[in-house]
Amino acid sequence: MDRAQEVVEKILGGEVRAAARLMRNLDDGLPGAREVLKLLYPHSGRAHVLGLTGSPGVGKSTLTDRLIQRLREEGRTVGVVAVDPTSPFSGGAILGDRIRMQRHALDEGVFIRSLATRGHFGGLTASARAVITVFDAMGKDYILVETVGVGQDEVEIAATADTTVVITVPGLGDDIQAIKAGILEVADILVVNKADREGASRTYQDLLQMLELQNIRKNQSWKPKVFLIQAKENQGIDELLAGVREHQDYLAGDLAGDQGLNAVRYQRARQEFLELLKEGVFRGLMERLSENGRLEEILQEILAKRIDPYSASEELIAETLGK
Numbered sequence: 469m470d471r472a473q474e475v476v477e478k479i480l481g482g483e484v485r486a487a488a489r490l491m492r493n494l495d496d497g498l499p500g501a502r503e504v505l506k507l508l509y510p511h512s513g514r515a516h517v518l519g520l521t522g523s524p525g526v527g528k529s530t531l532t533d534r535l536i537q538r539l540r541e542e543g544r545t546v547g548v549v550a551v552d553p554t555s556p557f558s559g560g561a562i563l564g565d566r567i568r569m570q571r572h573a574l575d576e577g578v579f580i581r582s583l584a585t586r587g588h589f590g591g592l593t594a595s596a597r598a599v600i601t602v603f604d605a606m607g608k609d610y611i612l613v614e615t616v617g618v619g620q621d622e623v624e625i626a627a628t629a630d631t632t633v634v635i636t637v638p639g640l641g642d643d644i645q646a647i648k649a650g651i652l653e654v655a656d657i658l659v660v661n662k663a664d665r666e667g668a669s670r671t672y673q674d675l676l677q678m679l680e681l682q683n684i685r686k687n688q689s690w691k692p693k694v695f696l697i698q699a700k701e702n703q704g705i706d707e708l709l710a711g712v713r714e715h716q717d718y719l720a721g722d723l724a725g726d727q728g729l730n731a732v733r734y735q736r737a738r739q740e741f742l743e744l745l746k747e748g749v750f751r752g753l754m755e756r757l758s759e760n761g762r763l764e765e766i767l768q769e770i771l772a773k774r775i776d777p778y779s780a781s782e783e784l785i786a787e788t789l790g791k
Contacts, residue, residue: 472500476507479606484579487602491581494602495595505598512604513733515547516716519629520614526635527661531699532614536572538709539610547603547611548580549596579603594747597628597740626654627739630732631715633708635659636675638667652682655692656715659708663696672696690718753788 478486493501518535520528532548539546572578581603583596596613603611615625626632634655652658658679660672675694693711697704719729757763766784769775 472503472507475504479504479508479602480511482606484576487579487606488581491595491599491602494598495583505601508605509601512601515604515608515611516631517600517604517611517613517629517736518712519625519632520612520635521625521632522635522659526637527699528614528635531635531659531661531697531705532612533572534699534702534705535612535709536578538705540572540575540577543577544609545577545607546579547600547606547608548578549583549599549603549611549613550580551583551596551613551615579606579608594740594743597743600628624739627735630719630729631656631712633657633659633712635661636671637662638665638671652678652692656690657708657711658692658694660694660696661699663698663704664701668696690715 475486475490479490490501490504494505520532522528529550532550536546536548572580581599583599600611600613613625613629632654634651634657636658638660658675660668660675662668663672672694679692679694693714695704695708695711697708699705719732721728754763757766766775766780770777770780
């Protein structure tokens with residue numbers, strides 16, 4: 469048995485140390501790690517991926533913590549991908565999930581992995597998707613993906629999660645922001661957290677009205693649910709989890725049609741493939757341009773105004789694609 473297959477066997481057997489080492493190597497971009505991931509991929513596709521997204525300060529981490537607690541009480545195993553923002557100055561990340569969720573750290577049924585965005589503003593990175601695959605292959609029942617709150621750019625979580633939960637709170641104008649960002653387009657479930665705040669009922673009603681209008685326009689068979697909760701006080705979590713299960717049943721049922729689980733997984737595969745393709749093509753092109761000195765030549769031409777960057781990029785793309 470070669471080294472890659474040996475690692476695969478350990479991870480399929482649920483060995484945390486082997487999985488943690490692979491996740492670190494994937495995040496660092498080590499070539500051998502991707503070979504292991506290729507072998508793990510056929511063993512994925514069983515876990516339910518739950519995406520948790522929303523603006524900063526809405527209580528995503530607290531809600532994630534409560535959901536872990538409930539799922540563990542049911543005997544479900546949980547993987548958590550917590551994506552934290554990377555500093556544009558130092559390149560460092562907050563990676564604060566182990567502080568937020570410390571009480572689950574010693575639970576063998578919970579595996580929490582921190583990841584930095586590394587300047588990727590879509591909410592997820594290629595390494596985040598890889599970690600989801602590892603969790604899935606390990607046999608986790610649920611994978612919770614808590615994304616960094618970057619507003620309008622964060623909607624790509626919907627192409628990765630089976631169920632997307634969008635969290636808001638009263639008083640932030642999130643209902644208006646939701647329309648601008650198209651968040652209603654990606655939400656399977658909407659949560660109004662901190663329901664004890666003034667204006668919670670109004671936010672709840674506004675979201676219901678918006679969803680009603682959207683449902684008339686789209687004529688979708690799944691109508692997103694809205695829940696009022698207080699995650700910090702552990703209120704409304706059971707109802708929310710019941711809503712998640714209802715969406716799970718919907719995806720697995722006949723009513724979903726072309727919105728079912730296969731369609732969700734298709735979008736996930738498409739998104740991941742295109743991201744990897746884009747990353748690989750760009751990296752290969754940059755290596756070639758740097759090696760033959762062409763990059764510096766083009767930049768000097770642009771600097772001297774002998775060519776504009778638009779034409780230069782178009783010519784290079786046409787040359788690379790053989791057009």
